[in-house]
Amino acid sequence: MNSVLSVKNLQVVFSGFKALKGIDLEVGDREIVTIIGPNGAGKSTLLDAIVSKSPVAEGKVYYQGKDITNKTPYDIARMGIGRKFQNPNVYNELTVFENILLALKGTHGIFASMTAKLTPQKKNKIIHVLEQIGLLNYASTPVALLSHGQKQWVEIGMVIAQDPKVVLLDEPTAGMTPEETYATGEIIQSLVHNHSVVAIEHDMEFVKQIAERIVVLHQGEKLAEGSVEEIQNNNKVIEVYLGREKIDVDAAA
């Protein structure tokens, strides 16, 4: 498989505690990989290590064949990896429009940002993103006034505006109503036309909606990998993770 993002034997250590004990992950072009696992399994840590938020103790991260292990977060972002954080990490004091503008690909230098003009192309790109996340009518609203779910969409919009090759989403539906969750699923599925997506999720219904391939993490190790079917019937997974939720899944299905 031709991987866009490739993680090899990744280890992250927090003052003696091994949060990740050698994870391998391959993400292909325009593929959705969903990561599930109980709390403390190392899901967020894995994304943190990829974007250099947490230092990698051992192992490598390759992006399009280039070694990006422990590069600076802004270098990794500029190369084409976008990250959405678990709690909506958006700018409350800025408007929705400004949040997207900030994320827009291109003007990252000091002098470039001083003289940057809001060209029609940029404006159209932002409007397009706002349409995608369904917030066109809130363009000039300060983000502080939005609901939790809408803030989540703003951050997804920021990641889309970055136009990265790889989109990393940390619980994009946390705190959303079922309708909002479904709408988010559609946004993510539309992303796959142009991006590779790695999404962390808890909501099994949502996972079934978007997932092509699922990776299960448990205590810093990869427990299983495969399609929704395979994971649901995997004995190890049922034992440590799905077991207590299997009833929910079946009830929902």
Add this chain to the structure above:
Amino acid sequence: MAQSTLGIAKRSQIPFKLVTVSGIIFLIMAAFPLFFGSFQISLMSKLLLFGALAVSLDLVWGFTGILSFAHGVFFTLGGYAMAYYLKLNLAADGNTYGIDLPDFMVWNGLEKLPWFIAPLKYFPIAAVAMVAIPAIFAYLVGTFIFRSKVSGVYITIITLAISSALTTFFISQQAYTGGTNGITDVSRLSIAGVDVPLNGLYWMILLFTGCVLAGSYWLTKSNLGLILRSIKENENRISYLGYDVASFKIFIWTLSAGIAGIAGGLFVPLNRFISPVYLAVAFGTQVVIWVAIGGRGTLIGPIIAAMLLGQVQNYAERVTQDWQLVVGILLLVVVVFIPDGLVGTIAKLFKPKQKVAR
């Protein structure tokens, strides 16, 4: 079609109302010397410079969220550069000892001008030094602070330390700096052999402060302003959007120090001396107070606060010596009851109600 209703289109247009209002205020300010005596003109010039100094801190604190007590230091470094120039250009008969060496150097046993002070005799060099010395100093300190990821209150503590350390250093190097007295009895400012009258100096300063204000306004309305505000709210997030946060901080920090340095340089011909008093934490705190009372992130607020407090102080000091106590109480009231400052609070009252989601 939908764009005009989004409030997006406004961004690129020239704000005519703002330009007109500021133009009128600028003209009124320019006419000021025609109606007032030299004491008021001189006081007003100083207050305009304090205003520019306060704006420079507002860029760093109000917009980027870095609280600095070192802006008095940048101001004073520019001031010393200008003071050396004016001191070295005293006519020989105006100099106490009638030679090229400034009086305080003679008292301290220096026999010739130190090599690092000598070039400041020439105006172009002094003019460049007035900006460059504080800016380079700020760049070095800033690179150290911001690249090493020192953040929040620790930066503020470092700025306090810088202020204290430099005060002690300047006092200890009496032979070169004039010690506690600083550099006194300097000549009047003359450019290309022509004496600059007080009115001329006032207009120069008005123009400078006007440019600082307009430039800062333009800067903060650009994408750079957006980035600075984002750094203030959450500096980590923006680095995952591809921005090198440290370089933006170093840039605005250095720029702000350069502005403060020019203000300090222009201050010396008015004040006729510069001393470590302006390096000390008390003066740095004064700048912080102007910005806090005027309103962080409003640019015009800190100027208004600097001028109002300066004018009130002028009269209050004739009545009571405890004026600083009044300022202290005022600061407490502002911090507790109107944290947005005067202009910030007024602006909020007049802002149209925002559309609330749902």
